[in-house]
Amino acid sequence: xxxxxxxxxxxxxxxxxxxxxxxxxxxxxxxxxxxxxxxxxxxxxxxxxxxxxxxxxxxxxxxxxxxxxxxxxxxxxxxxxxxxxxxxxxxxxxxxxxxxxxxxxxxxxxxxxxxxxxxxxxxxxxxxxxxxxxxxxxxxxxxxxxxxxxxxxxxxxxxxxxxxxxxxxxxxxxxxxxxxxxxxxxxxxxxxxxxxxxxxxxxxxxxxxxxxxxxxxxxxxxxxxxxxxxxxxxxxxxxxxxxxxxxxxxxxxxxxxxxxxx
Amino acid sequence: xxxxxxxxxxxxxxxxxxxxxxxxxxxxxxxxxxxxxxxxxxxxxxxxxxxxxxxxxxxxxxxxxxxxxxxxxxxxxxxxxxxxxxxxxxxxxxxxxxxxxxxxxxxxxxxxxxxxxxxxxxxxxxxxxxxxxxxxxxxxxxxxxxxxxxxxxxxxxxxxxxxxxxxxxxxxxxxxxxxxxxxxxxxxxxxxxxxxxxxxxxxxxxxxxxxxxxxxxxxxxxxxxxxxxxxxxxxxxxxxxxxxxxxxxxxxxxxxxxxxxxxxxxxxxxxxxxxxxxxxxxxxxxxxxxxxxxxxxxxxxxxxxxxx
Numbered sequence: 001x002x003x004x005x006x007x008x009x010x011x012x013x014x015x016x017x018x019x020x021x022x023x024x025x026x027x028x029x030x031x032x033x034x035x036x037x038x039x040x041x042x043x044x045x046x047x048x049x050x051x052x053x054x055x056x057x058x059x060x061x062x063x064x065x066x067x068x069x070x071x072x073x074x075x076x077x078x079x080x081x082x083x084x085x086x087x088x089x090x091x092x093x094x095x096x097x098x099x100x101x102x103x104x105x106x107x108x109x110x111x112x113x114x115x116x117x118x119x120x121x122x123x124x125x126x127x128x129x130x131x132x133x134x135x136x137x138x139x140x141x142x143x144x145x146x147x148x149x150x151x152x153x154x155x156x157x158x159x160x161x162x163x164x165x166x167x168x169x170x171x172x173x174x175x176x177x178x179x180x181x182x183x184x185x186x187x188x189x190x191x192x193x194x195x196x197x198x199x200x201x202x203x204x205x206x207x208x209x210x211x212x213x214x215x216x217x218x219x220x221x222x223x224x225x226x227x228x229x230x231x232x233x234x235x236x237x238x239x240x241x242x243x244x245x246x247x248x249x250x251x252x253x254x255x256x257x258x259x260x261x262x
Numbered sequence: 263x264x265x266x267x268x269x270x271x272x273x274x275x276x277x278x279x280x281x282x283x284x285x286x287x288x289x290x291x292x293x294x295x296x297x298x299x300x301x302x303x304x305x306x307x308x309x310x311x312x313x314x315x316x317x318x319x320x321x322x323x324x325x326x327x328x329x330x331x332x333x334x335x336x337x338x339x340x341x342x343x344x345x346x347x348x349x350x351x352x353x354x355x356x357x358x359x360x361x362x363x364x365x366x367x368x369x370x371x372x373x374x375x376x377x378x379x380x381x382x383x384x385x386x387x388x389x390x391x392x393x394x395x396x397x398x399x400x401x402x403x404x405x406x407x408x409x410x411x412x413x414x415x416x417x418x419x420x421x422x423x424x425x426x427x428x429x430x431x432x433x434x435x436x437x438x439x440x441x442x443x444x445x446x447x448x449x450x451x452x453x454x455x456x457x458x459x460x461x462x463x464x465x466x467x468x469x470x471x472x473x474x475x476x477x478x479x480x481x482x483x484x485x486x487x488x489x490x491x492x493x494x495x496x497x498x499x500x501x502x503x504x505x506x507x508x509x510x511x512x513x514x515x516x517x518x519x520x521x522x523x524x525x526x527x528x529x530x531x532x533x534x535x536x537x538x539x540x541x542x543x544x545x546x547x548x549x550x551x552x553x554x555x556x557x558x559x560x561x562x563x564x565x566x567x568x569x570x
Contacts, residue, residue: 008363020354114346
C-alpha cells in the first residue's frame with residue numbers, strides 16, 4: 001500500500017468537506033447541541049440546588065477516592081459530569097454518519113467514481129483514504145467539544161468539589177482511545193454500507209440501523225466503566241482494536257471497483 | 263498500442279445474463295486515432311471500461327500500452343488517460359484543485375505540476391476559470407476539463423467515452439477541433455461515440471460494434487471502397503444545357519442527377535477523374551461556374567450497418 005496516495009485521497013476528501021456548508025453545519029451543530037445539553041444537565045441542578053434526595057445507588061459508586069466523604073450535591077455533580085461525557089461519546093458514533101455514508105455512494109451519485117476507479121489507486125488505498133477522510137473530520141469536533149466540556153466542568157468543579165475534576169483516567173481513555181475507536185468502527189461500518197448502496201440517502205438510512213449495535217456497546221462500556229473500574233476500559237479498548245482490525249480487513253476485501261460504479 | 267483478443271464481458275443479474283461484449287479482437291497501433299462506434303447499448307462503454315481495467319473481462323484479455331489488463335492493471339491505469347462520458351470532476355473543487363488531485367494521484371512531478379495544469383488549461387481555453395469551482399462550469403467546459411484531467415500525466419493512450427454527449431453545437435465544434443489537435447501528436451486515441459459526423463476528419467480507423475460484437479474494422483477510405491460508396495461532384499454550369507448526353511460516354515461517370523438551375527450532382531469513380539471531366543465539358547463548349555467535391559457522409563452507411 002502506498003500511503004502517499006492514501007494521503008492524497010484523504011486531502012481531497014477534506015477539501016470537499018470544508019467546501020460543503022451542509023456537512024460543516026452538521027459537524028458543528030450536532031456537537032454544539034450535545035455540548036450544551038451535557039453542560040446544562042450537569043451544572044443547572046447543582047447551581048439551582050435541586051439535587052434531590054440521596055439515592056442508594058450513589059453510595060454504591062466510587063468515582064473518587066474520597067467518594068464517601070462527599071456531600072450529595074458533590075456526588076450529584078460528579079455523576080452528572082460523567083453522564084455528560086457519555087452524551088459526548090455519542091458524537092464519534094453519529095458524526096461519521098454524515099460523511100461516511102456519502103463517501104462511496106455519493107461519488108457514484110455524482111458520477112465522480114469512474115475517475116477514481118480508473119486511477120492507479122488500489123482498492124485498499126481507496127478504502128483507507130475514504131476512511132481517514134470521514135473519520136478525522138468527525139473526531140476533530142469530538143475532541144474540541146470534549147475539551148471544552150472538561151474546561152467548563154472544571155470551572156465549576158473548583159467551587160463545588162474544591163478540586164479540578166478533569167482530566168481523570170476515564171476521561172483520558174475516552175478522549176484518546178474509546179472515542180476514536182468507536183468513531184473508527186462506525187466509519188468502517190458506514191463506509192462498508194456506502195459501498196453496497198446505490199445512493200447516499202440509502203446509505204444514511206441503512207447506516208443508522210447498522211450502527212445501533214455500536215450504540216449499545218458504547219452504553220454498556222460506559223456503565224461498566226462507572227460500575228466496575230476504569231481498568232475494564234482497557235479490555236474494551238483491546239476488544240475494539242480487534243473489532244476495528246476485522247472490520248477494516250472486511251471493508252478492504254469487499255470493496256470492488258467494478259461493483260462500485262456498475 | 264492496444265491489443266485485444268477475444269475480449270468479452272458478461273453481466274450476471276438475478277434475472278438474466280447480459281453479454282455486453284463478445285469476442286472483441288482488435289489491434290490499435292501507437293499514434294492511431296480510432297473511433298469506436300455503435301448505437302446506445304452496443305457495448306462501447308463496456309469496451310472502454312475493460313481496456314481501462316475498471317471491469318474485469320469474463321473472456322479473453324488485452325494488452326494496453328504494453329501491460330496486461332488482467333495481471334498488470336495498475337500499470338495499465340498509469341499508462342492511460344480516460345475521460346468518461348460523465349466528467350469525473352468534483353463540483354465543489356476548483357478546476358485547478360481537480361487537476362492537482364489527479365496529477366498527484368498519477369505521480370506527476372510535483373514541482374512541474376502547476377506548470378502542467380496551466381499549460382493544459384491554456385490549451386483548453388479554461389485558464390480564466392482556473393480558480394472557479396467546477397459546479398459553476400457549463401457542460402462544455404466540464405467536458406473540456408475532463409479531457410484535460412485525462413491528459414494531466416501526459417499518457418500515451420487516451421480513451422474518450424462519448425466526449426460529445428449533451429454538448430451544444432458550438433461546444434461540439436470546439437471540442438472536435440481540440441481532439442483534432444490532440445490527434446496530431448503521437449498519442450493513441452480511442453474515441454467511443456455514436457456520433458460519426460464528428461469523427462470523419464479526425465480518425466484513422468473506425469470500429470463499429472453492435473449488440474456487443476465488432477461488426478466492422480476499417481479506415482474511412484476503405485469503408486467507402488468496401489461499400490462502393492463513390493465520391494460525388496457538384497457542378498454548376500451556365501444555362502440549362504443537357505449534361506447527361508455529354509457525359510454519358512465517359513466511363514468514370516456512374517450517375518448524373520440534375521438539381522435544377524444548371525446544378526448537377528455527379529457520382530464518379532474517383533476524384534482523379536475530375537480534370538478529365540472538366541476538359542471534356544470545356545471541349546463541348548460548356549461554361550463551368552463551379553466544380554466542388556462532395557465526400558459522401560459515412561453517417562448513412564454507419565446507420566445502415568448498425569440497423570442490419
